[in-house]
Every structure is written in C-alpha cells, then in structure tokens.
Amino acid sequence: MCGELLGEIEVPNFLNERIGPHPKAFLETLEMFMEHKKGNWKYNALYIRKFFKEDAGVWYEAHQNNWTCFNNFKEDFLERFWSLQKQEELREKIMTRRPFRGRMSDCNNYVVRLYQQAQYLEPPMSVKTFVRCIVKQLPESIALVLMSNEPGTLGDLENKIMEWEERQRYHEKLGNENRMQSNRHEKPKIDGNMRENHQIRYERRHYENTQGGIDRNKKNYQQYNYYPPKKRKQTSSETQKSETTENIKKDIVIV
16 A cells, blocks of 8 residues: 655555554654655645545545645644544543453554554653553453563563463463363263153153053054964764754744
8 A cells, every 4th residue: 555655765545544554653754755855835735645545535635725835734634633532532442441352362463553553642652651551451361461560662562462372372272172182081971850850761761662562562463363263063962952952943843
C-alpha cells in the first residue's frame, strides 16, 4: 500500500484512523516528504491528494479548498483523525478492565499494537504506566509476571509475553497428550444407582428374551409335531360288549 518513495522516505496510503498507518505517524511521514517538494501549496495539495484513499479521500476533497497552506491542512487533519476526544477514547481502552478474549498467540500483538498507539498520545504514555494499565485485561498468569517484575522497555515487555505464550503452548500440548492417553486406557465407569438400573434392565431383557423363546419353541413344536390320535385296539371283553350292543339295536329295529 505504498504511495510514493523519495530517498528513504516512504509515504503510505491513508484510509482512515482504523485501517492502515496511525494518523499521526502518517502526518509525520508526509511532513518529511513535503520538505523535499518545491512549488506552491495548490500544486502540492493536488499532489498529496493521491495518498488519501476511500474515507480519507472523500474527506480530503471536501476540505481541500479551505486550506491555504500545509499548516491549515495539518490542523484539520489532526482534528478529524486524531482529536483530543479520540485520544481520550484510546486511554479508556487501555485502562479498561475488560478482559482480553483473543487467541493466546495474539496476546503479544494486541499489547504491542496498543503500546504503539499510546506513544502518539499527548503526552506519550511510558512503558511502566502502560503495563500497570494493561495488566487488568490480560490473563492472571501473565499479569502476575508483569506486576512482579515490571519491564522497563518495550523489548522487555515483548520478551516476557512471548515467554509466557511459549509456556502456555507447552502446557496445552502436554495436557492434550495426557488426555488422549487417559481416554485410550480408561473404561466407562458405572456406579451406584446407574449400575443397579443397568442390571435391572439387563435381567428384564434376558427374561423377556428367554420366555419369548420358550413360547415360540412350544408353539413351533406343536405346529410341526402334531399327529392325530390313533384308535386304540379293543380288548376281547370290549369287543364282545360292542357286538352285544349292536345286536340289541338290530332287534329293536326289527320289532
């Protein structure tokens, strides 16, 4: 997102106060760049217009005719993008107790970015003041480290946070390995009422399956193993009695 390169001075494009370079940092770079530009203000104003994009470009074109020199432009620019109200909002953001909810790996970037913005406050915020404010947002483990041994420079602050991040990653990896190992060897536990209920349900299912099997087997046996009853062979006395009965019936009919 580079706009122009003059020697070692690189002017980035400016979009708004939320995206891209900090407004005050952009203005300082633009000032150094304009020191090497010759010509009247109207020409320079048209030239630096190309560094302003999107929201900032709309704002620039709307106010361009009101500026008679670079200082007029500078005052309006700071009032629009880095006013006292915006500086107060940044102080409140740094001093708030709202906890940092980002990823562990983003903690260092979050702190460094806020510290960088705090250097553009009027007056700039020192490292010790910044640390005493920002620890209210950080996890307790790193907050205790920073409060017990306050860093004196930004480099010290970064080193302590990055060491803490490395320890957190190690403990997280170790915890995951232990959980995987315990899950691999752990058997499901059933105790108290749960064990009793499991036993009752098992016995009930076992009885129903067994009883159902008996009933089905009995029915199948009766169905496939049924034979009609055979006539029993009569004895001699039973045969004689039967013949006598038949003769009596015949005599009755004849009469």
